[in-house]
Ligand SMILES: Nc1nc2c(ncn2[C@@H]2O[C@H](COP(=O)(O)OP(=O)(O)OP(=O)(O)O)[C@@H](O)[C@H]2O)c(=O)[nH]1
């Protein structure tokens with residue numbers, strides 16, 4: 590399953606432009622205002638490119654990220670659109686910092702800090718509305734509840750009241766400490782303010798020389814637990830993403846940009862969710878897999894197929910760096926860096942794994 594990211598922001602903040610940049614030059618099918626766009630981006634990874642050169646497989650498969658640009662403010666969505674957004678793994682909040690008199694701002698002036706706060710409020714309001722509705726229903730169901738069901742309903746009510754009090758203080762749910770049990774009891778809600786949030790400050794081209802400083806300053810205030818911030822010029826990135834690689838690289842060098850907007854957005858998104866990549870290689874396919882850091886070999890095998898997880902015997906593992914250093918699998922084996930690992934081995938970012946299993 591591809592990582593899924595919902596793009597939110599105020600009208601005309603550059604959501605669709607960032608979508609086009611982040612989805613790697615994908616042209617929004619209908620770049621009209623308020624339109625919904627869905628796109629899949631391949632996660633760029635040089636290691637996959639090198640492994641593909643080495644193994645010359647029939648197929649090379651990058652990890653994928655799915656982007657959803659809802660084209661509407663969070664405060665204006667409900668029903669299916671809200672459910673769709675709530676199902677995302679992470680949110681990207683696009684905040685306008687570029688100045689352009691030709692592009693109207695719903696608040697008349699450009700003020701990125703104000704808009705970051707406004708976006709946070711949209712998320713907390715959305716969650717508050719859900720909680721209030723649910724509390725109303727709980728109240729109703731209490732009347733008819735059997736005595737044996739009451740403690741569970743009361744526990745949920747108490748937890749929701751606690752969350753409501755935090756939201757009313759403008760504290761997003763991602764900042765509220767919850768026990769594992771509480772997390773579990775809330776998992777059906779998919780609260781928006783609980784989701785990891787990447788704020789993209791959409792700066793103008795003229796601000797590019799100070800992008801790093803802008804990013805640092807904003808990060809001091811608006812980054813933290815499950816929260817990151819990057820600054821990029823959406824318009825330029827979308828244009829570059831639509832060019833052929835050679836000319837884009839030239840422009841990038843002129844602007845002093847080391848990475849594509851796509852690569853930066855994805856790197857930040859992976860870091861937010863604590864995701865790492867491992868690889869499988871062979872003549873059929875070279876492929877990247879995304880897993881949560883800390884996952885053991887057996888669970889990682891389950892990403893490929895549940896049979897491999899169930900019938901897991903061992904994993905043959907070599908780290909990408911060791912393979913590059915030794916040159917071939919045979920040399921890696923001779924050097925002792927291709928090794929056998931058991932179920933409980935913690936898979937590392939850059940591991941190349943071959944799973945032995947029995948069903
Ligand atoms: N000058 C400048 N214009 C930008 C930049 N990013 C986006 N724009 C322009 O701002 C306008 C709005 O951008 P969109 O990407 O359509 O914004 P949106 O948030 O999707 O807007 P709606 O979906 O219509 O609410 C477009 O005309 C863009 O070309 C930027 O970095 N600099």
Ligand SMILES: [Mg+2]
Pocket residue numbers: 604605606621622623624660
């Ligand atoms: Mg749009």
